[in-house]
Amino acid sequence: MTGKLILANGESYNGHWHGIPASMQGEVVFFTGMTGYEEVITDPSYKGQVIVFSYPLIGQYGIETLYAQSEKIQVNGIIVAELYDGPLPKHATSLAQFAESQGVPLLSGIDTRSVIQTVRETGTMPAQLLHAELTEQPWKALKTDFFPAGENAESKQLGDGPLHIGLVDFHYKSSILKELLALGCTVSVIPYNAPAELPESLEVDGLLFSNGPGDPQALNSRLPVYRTWAERYPSFGICLGHQVIAAAFGAKTTKLAYGHRGANHPVKNKKTGRVSMSSQNHSYVVEADSLLDTPFDVLYENVNDGSIEGLNHPHLPITTVQFHPEAAPGPADHVALFHQFLETVNDMKKVKMHA
Numbered sequence: 001m002t003g004k005l006i007l008a009n010g011e012s013y014n015g016h017w018h019g020i021p022a023s024m025q026g027e028v029v030f031f032t033g034m035t036g037y038e039e040v041i042t043d044p045s046y047k048g049q050v051i052v053f054s055y056p057l058i059g060q061y062g063i064e065t066l067y068a069q070s071e072k073i074q075v076n077g078i079i080v081a082e083l084y085d086g087p088l089p090k091h092a093t094s095l096a097q098f099a100e101s102q103g104v105p106l107l108s109g110i111d112t113r114s115v116i117q118t119v120r121e122t123g124t125m126p127a128q129l130l131h132a133e134l135t136e137q138p139w140k141a142l143k144t145d146f147f148p149a150g151e152n153a154e155s156k157q158l159g160d161g162p163l164h165i166g167l168v169d170f171h172y173k174s175s176i177l178k179e180l181l182a183l184g185c186t187v188s189v190i191p192y193n194a195p196a197e198l199p200e201s202l203e204v205d206g207l208l209f210s211n212g213p214g215d216p217q218a219l220n221s222r223l224p225v226y227r228t229w230a231e232r233y234p235s236f237g238i239c240l241g242h243q244v245i246a247a248a249f250g251a252k253t254t255k256l257a258y259g260h261r262g263a264n265h266p267v268k269n270k271k272t273g274r275v276s277m278s279s280q281n282h283s284y285v286v287e288a289d290s291l292l293d294t295p296f297d298v299l300y301e302n303v304n305d306g307s308i309e310g311l312n313h314p315h316l317p318i319t320t321v322q323f324h325p326e327a328a329p330g331p332a333d334h335v336a337l338f339h340q341f342l343e344t345v346n347d348m349k350k351v352k353m354h355a
Protein backbone atom coordinates (compact mmCIF):
# COMPACT_ATOMS: atom_id res chain seq x y z
CA MET A 1 0.00 0.00 0.00
CA THR A 2 1.28 3.43 -0.80
CA GLY A 3 0.45 6.93 0.23
CA LYS A 4 1.80 10.45 0.13
CA LEU A 5 2.86 13.22 2.41
CA ILE A 6 1.99 16.52 0.76
CA LEU A 7 3.31 19.74 2.23
CA ALA A 8 1.42 23.01 1.84
CA ASN A 9 4.31 24.39 -0.25
CA GLY A 10 3.57 21.74 -2.89
CA GLU A 11 6.33 19.25 -2.06
CA SER A 12 5.14 15.66 -2.13
CA TYR A 13 6.77 12.47 -0.80
CA ASN A 14 5.72 8.90 -1.59
CA GLY A 15 5.87 6.24 1.11
CA HIS A 16 4.34 3.04 2.48
CA TRP A 17 0.92 3.56 4.04
CA HIS A 18 0.07 1.71 7.28
CA GLY A 19 -3.53 1.67 8.41
CA ILE A 20 -6.88 2.06 6.71
CA PRO A 21 -7.11 4.29 3.61
CA ALA A 22 -7.64 7.84 4.79
CA SER A 23 -6.68 11.43 4.29
CA MET A 24 -5.54 13.52 7.20
CA GLN A 25 -4.23 17.04 7.71
CA GLY A 26 -2.19 18.70 10.42
CA GLU A 27 0.74 21.00 11.08
CA VAL A 28 3.99 19.26 10.17
CA VAL A 29 6.64 19.32 12.93
CA PHE A 30 9.72 17.20 13.61
CA PHE A 31 11.16 15.45 16.66
CA THR A 32 14.92 14.88 16.92
CA GLY A 33 15.19 12.38 19.80
CA MET A 34 16.52 8.89 19.09
CA THR A 35 13.90 7.28 21.34
CA GLY A 36 10.62 8.28 22.92
CA TYR A 37 8.23 7.81 20.00
CA GLU A 38 5.57 6.29 22.30
CA GLU A 39 5.66 9.34 24.57
CA VAL A 40 5.67 11.75 21.63
CA ILE A 41 2.68 10.37 19.74
CA THR A 42 0.57 10.17 22.93
CA ASP A 43 1.62 13.61 24.28
CA PRO A 44 -1.43 15.93 24.19
CA SER A 45 0.82 18.91 23.38
CA TYR A 46 1.16 17.40 19.88
CA LYS A 47 -2.62 17.40 19.34
CA GLY A 48 -3.48 17.88 15.68
CA GLN A 49 0.12 17.80 14.41
CA VAL A 50 1.83 15.53 11.90
CA ILE A 51 5.03 14.31 13.50
CA VAL A 52 8.16 13.53 11.51
CA PHE A 53 10.83 11.53 13.36
CA SER A 54 14.36 12.52 12.38
CA TYR A 55 15.96 9.37 13.75
CA PRO A 56 16.18 7.01 10.74
CA LEU A 57 14.80 3.86 12.39
CA ILE A 58 11.65 4.05 14.52
CA GLY A 59 9.62 1.35 16.28
CA GLN A 60 12.54 -0.78 17.58
CA TYR A 61 11.01 -1.51 20.99
CA GLY A 62 7.36 -1.46 19.99
CA ILE A 63 4.69 0.13 22.14
CA GLU A 64 4.16 -0.98 25.73
CA THR A 65 1.67 1.75 26.74
CA LEU A 66 3.82 2.01 29.87
CA TYR A 67 5.20 5.27 28.56
CA ALA A 68 1.98 6.68 27.11
CA GLN A 69 1.37 10.29 28.06
CA SER A 70 -2.41 10.06 27.64
CA GLU A 71 -5.03 7.44 26.83
CA LYS A 72 -4.61 7.70 23.04
CA ILE A 73 -2.49 8.81 20.12
CA GLN A 74 -2.74 12.59 19.90
CA VAL A 75 -0.93 13.32 16.64
CA ASN A 76 -2.89 13.29 13.37
CA GLY A 77 -0.19 11.41 11.47
CA ILE A 78 3.19 9.73 11.91
CA ILE A 79 6.05 9.98 9.40
CA VAL A 80 9.17 7.82 9.64
CA ALA A 81 12.09 6.96 7.39
CA GLU A 82 12.44 3.24 8.17
CA LEU A 83 9.84 1.44 10.26
CA TYR A 84 11.34 -1.39 12.31
CA ASP A 85 9.53 -4.70 11.79
CA GLY A 86 11.69 -7.19 13.72
CA PRO A 87 11.04 -9.02 17.02
CA LEU A 88 9.61 -7.03 19.92
CA PRO A 89 9.54 -7.30 23.72
CA LYS A 90 6.95 -9.82 24.97
CA HIS A 91 4.20 -7.38 25.95
CA ALA A 92 4.75 -4.89 23.15
CA THR A 93 2.63 -4.28 20.07
CA SER A 94 4.21 -2.82 16.96
CA LEU A 95 4.03 0.90 16.33
CA ALA A 96 2.19 0.24 13.04
CA GLN A 97 -0.44 -1.93 14.79
CA PHE A 98 -0.88 0.63 17.55
CA ALA A 99 -1.38 3.45 15.05
CA GLU A 100 -3.74 1.36 12.93
CA SER A 101 -5.84 0.33 15.93
CA GLN A 102 -6.46 4.02 16.63
CA GLY A 103 -7.05 5.06 13.03
CA VAL A 104 -3.94 7.24 12.88
CA PRO A 105 -2.11 6.99 9.54
CA LEU A 106 1.59 6.15 9.53
CA LEU A 107 3.78 6.65 6.48
CA SER A 108 7.17 4.94 6.30
CA GLY A 109 9.87 5.06 3.66
CA ILE A 110 9.72 8.86 3.54
CA ASP A 111 12.87 10.90 2.98
CA THR A 112 12.55 12.52 6.39
CA ARG A 113 15.86 14.40 5.93
CA SER A 114 14.37 16.28 3.00
CA VAL A 115 11.05 16.99 4.78
CA ILE A 116 12.90 18.29 7.85
CA GLN A 117 15.24 20.41 5.73
CA THR A 118 12.19 22.06 4.14
CA VAL A 119 10.54 22.65 7.52
CA ARG A 120 13.80 24.09 8.92
CA GLU A 121 14.14 26.43 5.94
CA THR A 122 10.49 27.44 5.52
CA GLY A 123 9.00 26.84 8.97
CA THR A 124 6.20 24.59 10.13
CA MET A 125 3.30 24.39 7.67
CA PRO A 126 0.14 22.40 7.03
CA ALA A 127 0.61 18.91 5.63
CA GLN A 128 -1.66 16.26 4.22
CA LEU A 129 -1.31 12.48 4.47
CA LEU A 130 -3.08 10.85 1.61
CA HIS A 131 -3.71 7.20 0.81
CA ALA A 132 -3.03 6.33 -2.86
CA GLU A 133 -6.69 5.40 -3.48
CA LEU A 134 -7.98 8.80 -2.39
CA THR A 135 -7.91 12.19 -4.06
CA GLU A 136 -6.19 15.21 -2.58
CA GLN A 137 -8.42 17.12 -0.19
CA PRO A 138 -8.92 20.89 -0.13
CA TRP A 139 -6.72 22.47 2.55
CA LYS A 140 -8.53 23.02 5.85
CA ALA A 141 -7.67 25.56 8.55
CA LEU A 142 -5.45 24.00 11.22
CA LYS A 143 -7.23 22.95 14.40
CA THR A 144 -6.89 25.53 17.15
CA ASP A 145 -9.96 25.04 19.37
CA PHE A 146 -8.22 23.15 22.17
CA PHE A 147 -9.73 25.35 24.90
CA PRO A 148 -13.47 25.87 24.36
CA ALA A 149 -15.09 28.71 26.28
CA GLY A 150 -17.40 28.12 29.23
CA GLU A 151 -16.76 27.05 32.79
CA ASN A 152 -16.08 23.61 34.19
CA ALA A 153 -16.02 23.16 37.94
CA GLU A 154 -15.36 19.41 37.95
CA SER A 155 -12.04 18.46 39.48
CA LYS A 156 -10.74 14.98 40.11
CA GLN A 157 -8.56 13.99 43.04
CA LEU A 158 -5.80 11.38 43.06
CA GLY A 159 -3.26 10.21 45.64
CA ASP A 160 -3.36 10.98 49.33
CA GLY A 161 -0.09 12.60 50.30
CA PRO A 162 0.42 15.46 52.73
CA LEU A 163 0.90 18.16 50.09
CA HIS A 164 -2.11 18.98 47.95
CA ILE A 165 -1.21 20.16 44.46
CA GLY A 166 -3.74 21.56 41.99
CA LEU A 167 -2.71 20.46 38.50
CA VAL A 168 -4.13 23.12 36.18
CA ASP A 169 -5.10 21.02 33.20
CA PHE A 170 -4.27 22.34 29.75
CA HIS A 171 -4.20 18.67 28.55
CA TYR A 172 -1.44 17.50 30.86
CA LYS A 173 1.07 14.73 30.12
CA SER A 174 0.55 11.78 32.42
CA SER A 175 4.22 11.80 33.45
CA ILE A 176 3.64 15.14 35.21
CA LEU A 177 0.81 13.63 37.23
CA LYS A 178 2.89 10.48 37.88
CA GLU A 179 5.83 12.54 39.10
CA LEU A 180 3.63 14.41 41.61
CA LEU A 181 2.05 11.18 42.83
CA ALA A 182 5.45 9.45 43.07
CA LEU A 183 6.64 12.33 45.24
CA GLY A 184 3.77 11.67 47.62
CA CYS A 185 1.31 14.43 46.72
CA THR A 186 -2.44 14.54 46.64
CA VAL A 187 -3.29 15.92 43.23
CA SER A 188 -6.48 17.68 42.21
CA VAL A 189 -6.79 18.07 38.47
CA ILE A 190 -8.26 21.53 37.92
CA PRO A 191 -9.81 22.28 34.50
CA TYR A 192 -8.27 25.22 32.60
CA ASN A 193 -11.72 26.80 32.67
CA ALA A 194 -12.46 26.22 36.36
CA PRO A 195 -14.22 28.94 38.36
CA ALA A 196 -11.68 31.30 39.97
CA GLU A 197 -12.51 30.08 43.49
CA LEU A 198 -11.96 26.35 42.81
CA PRO A 199 -8.34 26.09 44.08
CA GLU A 200 -9.43 27.73 47.33
CA SER A 201 -12.45 25.51 47.83
CA LEU A 202 -10.27 22.45 47.19
CA GLU A 203 -7.75 23.81 49.71
CA VAL A 204 -4.73 23.21 47.49
CA ASP A 205 -1.26 24.06 48.79
CA GLY A 206 0.29 24.81 45.41
CA LEU A 207 -0.46 24.87 41.70
CA LEU A 208 1.26 23.24 38.75
CA PHE A 209 0.25 24.77 35.41
CA SER A 210 0.55 21.97 32.85
CA ASN A 211 1.80 21.64 29.30
CA GLY A 212 -0.71 21.79 26.46
CA PRO A 213 -1.32 22.08 22.72
CA GLY A 214 -1.53 25.09 20.43
CA ASP A 215 -1.07 28.80 20.86
CA PRO A 216 -1.06 30.08 24.47
CA GLN A 217 -2.99 33.15 23.26
CA ALA A 218 -6.05 30.88 23.03
CA LEU A 219 -6.17 31.26 26.82
CA ASN A 220 -5.99 35.07 26.90
CA SER A 221 -9.45 35.52 28.37
CA ARG A 222 -8.43 33.37 31.38
CA LEU A 223 -5.17 35.22 32.16
CA PRO A 224 -6.57 37.40 34.98
CA VAL A 225 -7.72 34.25 36.80
CA TYR A 226 -4.36 32.52 36.33
CA ARG A 227 -2.59 35.61 37.66
CA THR A 228 -4.69 35.60 40.83
CA TRP A 229 -3.97 31.90 41.28
CA ALA A 230 -0.22 32.32 40.75
CA GLU A 231 -0.12 35.27 43.15
CA ARG A 232 -1.93 33.29 45.79
CA TYR A 233 -0.25 29.84 45.63
CA PRO A 234 3.30 28.60 45.13
CA SER A 235 3.21 27.94 41.40
CA PHE A 236 5.19 25.94 38.90
CA GLY A 237 4.57 26.21 35.15
CA ILE A 238 5.66 23.70 32.53
CA CYS A 239 5.75 24.59 28.81
CA LEU A 240 2.27 25.95 27.98
CA GLY A 241 1.92 26.53 31.74
CA HIS A 242 5.11 28.62 31.66
CA GLN A 243 3.81 30.60 28.68
CA VAL A 244 0.42 31.41 30.25
CA ILE A 245 1.94 32.40 33.61
CA ALA A 246 4.34 34.76 31.80
CA ALA A 247 1.44 36.13 29.73
CA ALA A 248 -0.72 36.54 32.84
CA PHE A 249 1.91 38.95 34.20
CA GLY A 250 2.13 40.92 30.95
CA ALA A 251 4.66 39.05 28.77
CA LYS A 252 4.07 38.35 25.07
CA THR A 253 4.48 35.04 23.31
CA THR A 254 5.57 34.45 19.74
CA LYS A 255 5.87 31.45 17.41
CA LEU A 256 9.27 30.01 16.46
CA ALA A 257 9.84 29.07 12.82
CA TYR A 258 9.95 25.33 13.51
CA GLY A 259 10.04 24.98 17.30
CA HIS A 260 12.09 22.75 19.59
CA ARG A 261 11.16 19.08 19.72
CA GLY A 262 13.67 16.59 20.99
CA ALA A 263 15.42 15.13 23.99
CA ASN A 264 18.77 16.93 24.02
CA HIS A 265 18.14 20.65 24.08
CA PRO A 266 20.80 22.34 26.23
CA VAL A 267 19.53 24.99 28.63
CA LYS A 268 21.62 27.28 30.82
CA ASN A 269 20.67 28.21 34.35
CA LYS A 270 21.43 31.94 34.45
CA LYS A 271 21.98 31.92 38.22
CA THR A 272 24.44 29.04 38.42
CA GLY A 273 25.81 29.09 34.87
CA ARG A 274 25.21 25.36 34.73
CA VAL A 275 24.15 23.82 31.42
CA SER A 276 21.89 20.79 31.44
CA MET A 277 20.03 18.73 28.87
CA SER A 278 16.30 19.02 28.54
CA SER A 279 13.43 17.39 26.75
CA GLN A 280 11.40 19.87 24.72
CA ASN A 281 8.27 20.14 22.64
CA HIS A 282 7.10 23.61 21.79
CA SER A 283 6.50 26.07 18.95
CA TYR A 284 5.84 29.15 21.02
CA VAL A 285 8.21 31.07 23.31
CA VAL A 286 8.00 33.99 25.68
CA GLU A 287 9.41 37.08 23.96
CA ALA A 288 12.52 38.20 25.82
CA ASP A 289 11.88 41.95 25.33
CA SER A 290 8.36 41.68 26.69
CA LEU A 291 9.73 40.47 30.04
CA LEU A 292 10.71 44.06 30.80
CA ASP A 293 7.00 44.72 31.40
CA THR A 294 6.81 41.88 33.93
CA PRO A 295 8.39 41.24 37.31
CA PHE A 296 10.12 38.05 36.12
CA ASP A 297 13.82 37.21 36.03
CA VAL A 298 15.09 34.81 33.40
CA LEU A 299 16.04 31.56 35.12
CA TYR A 300 16.96 29.48 32.08
CA GLU A 301 17.88 30.26 28.51
CA ASN A 302 18.31 28.01 25.49
CA VAL A 303 21.99 27.53 24.64
CA ASN A 304 21.33 27.10 20.91
CA ASP A 305 19.13 30.10 20.13
CA GLY A 306 19.10 32.14 23.35
CA SER A 307 15.32 31.83 23.74
CA ILE A 308 13.68 32.03 27.15
CA GLU A 309 13.53 28.63 28.87
CA GLY A 310 12.43 29.49 32.38
CA LEU A 311 11.40 32.29 34.71
CA ASN A 312 11.50 33.13 38.38
CA HIS A 313 9.43 35.71 40.21
CA PRO A 314 11.72 37.78 42.45
CA HIS A 315 9.28 37.98 45.40
CA LEU A 316 6.63 35.33 44.90
CA PRO A 317 7.22 31.55 44.82
CA ILE A 318 6.65 31.23 41.06
CA THR A 319 8.99 29.23 38.83
CA THR A 320 8.31 28.31 35.23
CA VAL A 321 10.13 26.23 32.62
CA GLN A 322 9.63 26.03 28.88
CA PHE A 323 11.17 22.55 28.78
CA HIS A 324 9.87 19.31 30.30
CA PRO A 325 11.38 18.39 33.68
CA GLU A 326 9.08 15.37 34.01
CA ALA A 327 11.55 13.66 31.70
CA ALA A 328 9.54 11.44 29.42
CA PRO A 329 10.85 11.19 26.77
CA GLY A 330 14.37 12.25 27.49
CA PRO A 331 16.88 13.19 30.12
CA ALA A 332 16.17 13.27 33.86
CA ASP A 333 18.44 16.27 34.56
CA HIS A 334 15.57 18.43 35.77
CA VAL A 335 13.51 16.22 38.08
CA ALA A 336 15.04 18.28 40.90
CA LEU A 337 12.71 21.12 39.86
CA PHE A 338 9.77 19.07 41.16
CA HIS A 339 11.57 18.58 44.48
CA GLN A 340 12.29 22.31 44.72
CA PHE A 341 8.66 23.17 43.95
CA LEU A 342 7.35 20.78 46.59
CA GLU A 343 9.85 22.06 49.16
CA THR A 344 8.58 25.59 48.53
CA VAL A 345 4.96 24.42 48.81
CA ASN A 346 5.83 22.67 52.07
CA ASP A 347 7.63 25.72 53.51
CA MET A 348 4.72 27.99 52.60
CA LYS A 349 2.26 25.53 54.13
CA LYS A 350 4.21 25.56 57.41
CA VAL A 351 4.28 29.36 57.42
CA LYS A 352 0.50 29.40 56.83
CA MET A 353 -0.13 26.88 59.63
CA HIS A 354 1.85 28.98 62.12
CA ALA A 355 0.36 32.28 61.01
Ligand SMILES: NC(=O)CC[C@H](N)C(=O)O
Nearest residue numbers: 211212214239240283284
Ligand atom coordinates in the same frame (compact mmCIF):
# COMPACT_ATOMS: atom_id res chain seq x y z
N1 LIG B 1 4.53 21.12 25.39
C1 LIG B 1 3.81 22.22 25.49
O1 LIG B 1 3.18 22.51 26.51
C2 LIG B 1 3.71 23.06 24.24
C3 LIG B 1 3.21 24.46 24.48
C4 LIG B 1 2.69 25.14 23.23
N2 LIG B 1 1.61 24.40 22.66
C5 LIG B 1 3.80 25.32 22.21
O2 LIG B 1 3.80 24.66 21.19
O3 LIG B 1 4.67 26.13 22.43
